[in-house]
Amino acid sequence: MSKILVKIKQYSKRAALIASLSLAVFMGAFYLVNLDFSFLTGKTTQITGSIQKTQTDDELQKRIGSTEVGSIGFVDWARANNLTGANIYDADADGDGLANYLEYTHGTDPNNVDTDKDGFSDKQEIANGYDPDAPGDSKPMVNIQIEKIGVEAPMVWSLSNDEKNMLSELENGVSHFFKTAAPGQNGNAVISGHSSNYIWAKGNFNHIFKNLNDLEQGDTIIVRSMQKNGKIIVNRYAVGDKFVTVPDDERIFAETQNSSLTLSTCWPLGTNFKRLIVKAELMK
Ligand SMILES: [Ca+2]
Ligand SMILES: [Ca+2]
Ligand SMILES: [Ca+2]
Structure with missing residues (x-):
């Protein structure tokens, strides 16, 4: 070399x-x-700082009552969306009728009237139980939990008042009555579930509300709504009235100003003569 x-x-x-x-x-x-x-x-962090906080700050909590959202903190979110000004929570930057704090709660764009561009404003969608961040007639997945009586079930959004349809929906969980308020919204959300059913009936929810009568004033009912954007909105209700009545008692569907929940099941157990009704109010 x-x-x-x-x-x-x-x-x-x-x-x-x-x-x-x-x-x-x-x-x-x-x-x-x-x-x-x-x-x-390969993971990217959108906003550094308080990623995935499970508790929102005190100021926000005052406005959303018992509702909880898992998310970045409101302040970081507001900064990322260029929201400024004195009344940052209650202001409505895009004028869609939904205050900034509610845009934060639902993960919608505070600077865009129609986040998912489906022709319906963020406010219209939320007020009618639709997912504001998924186009078309997509609704959030809802789940109801009542620890005291061992209830954990999906809620099926009824598409009509047809009894046959509702019976098939009850095979998959509890059923949300057509055109009653969406959970968490102002008005009366009416949900029914089986207390008993024929032994040959299909589904895993044939006795889901069999212990509804054990609920007492002040007991907690938790309703979680899961949007496509990953936002989980948790609404806590406190049990108020409880009564047994005929199926067409108008108190069952009576509108309310605040957000309330009505649970209904056939009563006495093993019959469908009457209804056992439990009324609850969204906790503030
Ligand atoms: Ca807005
Ligand atoms: Ca908006
Ligand atoms: Ca929309």
């Missing part, structure tokens, strides 16, 4: 060593500056 070739080999070895050392120093510096491995894992 000529002397020149040996020298070239030595140089390239040194160059490779310098290159790897520089890369190591660069990676180290990059890590120190970013303190973040997301460039390795």
